[in-house]
Amino acid sequence: SQTIHQWPATLVQPVGSPLSLECTVEGTSNPNLYWYRQAAGRGLQLLFYSVGIGQISSEVPQNLSASRPQDRQFILSSKKLLLSDSSFYLCAWSRGRDGHYEQYFGPGTRLTVT
Amino acid sequence: DAKTTQPTSMDCAEGRAANLPCNHSTISGNEYVYWYRQIHSQGPQYIIHGLKNNETNEMASLIITEDRKSSTLILPHATLRDTAVYYCIVRGYGGATNKLIFGTGTLLAVQP
Numbered sequence: 001s002q003t004i005h006q007w008p009a010t011l012v013q014p015v016g017s018p019l020s021l022e023c024t025v026e027g028t029s030n031p032n033l034y035w036y037r038q039a040a041g042r043g044l045q046l047l048f049y050s051v052g053i054g055q056i057s058s059e060v061p062q063n064l065s066a067s068r069p070q071d072r073q074f075i076l077s078s079k080k081l082l083l084s085d086s087s088f089y090l091c092a093w094s095r096g097r098d099g100h101y102e103q104y105f106g107p108g109t110r111l112t113v114t
Numbered sequence: 115d116a117k118t119t120q121p122t123s124m125d126c127a128e129g130r131a132a133n134l135p136c137n138h139s140t141i142s143g144n145e146y147v148y149w150y151r152q153i154h155s156q157g158p159q160y161i162i163h164g165l166k167n168n169e170t171n172e173m174a175s176l177i178i179t180e181d182r183k184s185s186t187l188i189l190p191h192a193t194l195r196d197t198a199v200y201y202c203i204v205r206g207y208g209g210a211t212n213k214l215i216f217g218t219g220t221l222l223a224v225q226p
Binding site: 092 | 148150152155156157158159160163201213214215216217218219
């Protein structure tokens with residue numbers, strides 16, 4: 001069976017510090033991978049998606065970046081965090097073929113920038 | 115992808131059916147209706163999807179009107195664990211990205 005992991009579960013970082021959130025998927029190959037952000041009381045905002053190693057598409061301009069160094073690893077980064085980056089970050093995967101493949105979400109990382 | 119409109123919140127008594135409506139009046143012929151839910155502080159969970167026929171699985175039923183401009187998600191016997199935000203999403207078939215655009219959803223509160 002497939003599982004998706006995210007870490008850390010919670011993170012408190014000062015303004016201006018770097019960020020690295022990691023997401024890994026097990027039990028599948030060549031998945032589509034996604035990073036979402038959800039501010040308190042708001043809906044999910046798609047940040048990045050990837051259909052393969054090294055292939056990243058950005059949905060919203062911001063000071064965040066994403067990378068996919070391995071088939072089942074997706075990393076969300078920032079060089080300098082802003083207060084507005086405080087949010088709940090979710091990684092998701094879906095099967096990588098054309099069609100109706102539901103997305104499976106990880107447990108999320110709650111980031112607080114102080 | 116077509117936009118959807120959902121009520122902000124709804125209440126339901128435990129053990130009763132929960133009927134969650136969604137309007138998608140601009141849906142086009144090749145667009146499907148998906149439902150996800152998000153329990154507090156967790157990632158969203160897929161529930162069901164459909165095109166024009168009614169669909170049922172172990173979690174819920176999806177009723178789509180004949181003109182496809184609206185749909186209803188039915189939880190037949192709501193429990194306290196069904197308290198969550200329910201998202202109705204419309205997207206086209208296909209496309210390598212399989213992207214979903216989430217709105218603000220309906221907060222369903224199941225009351226004991």
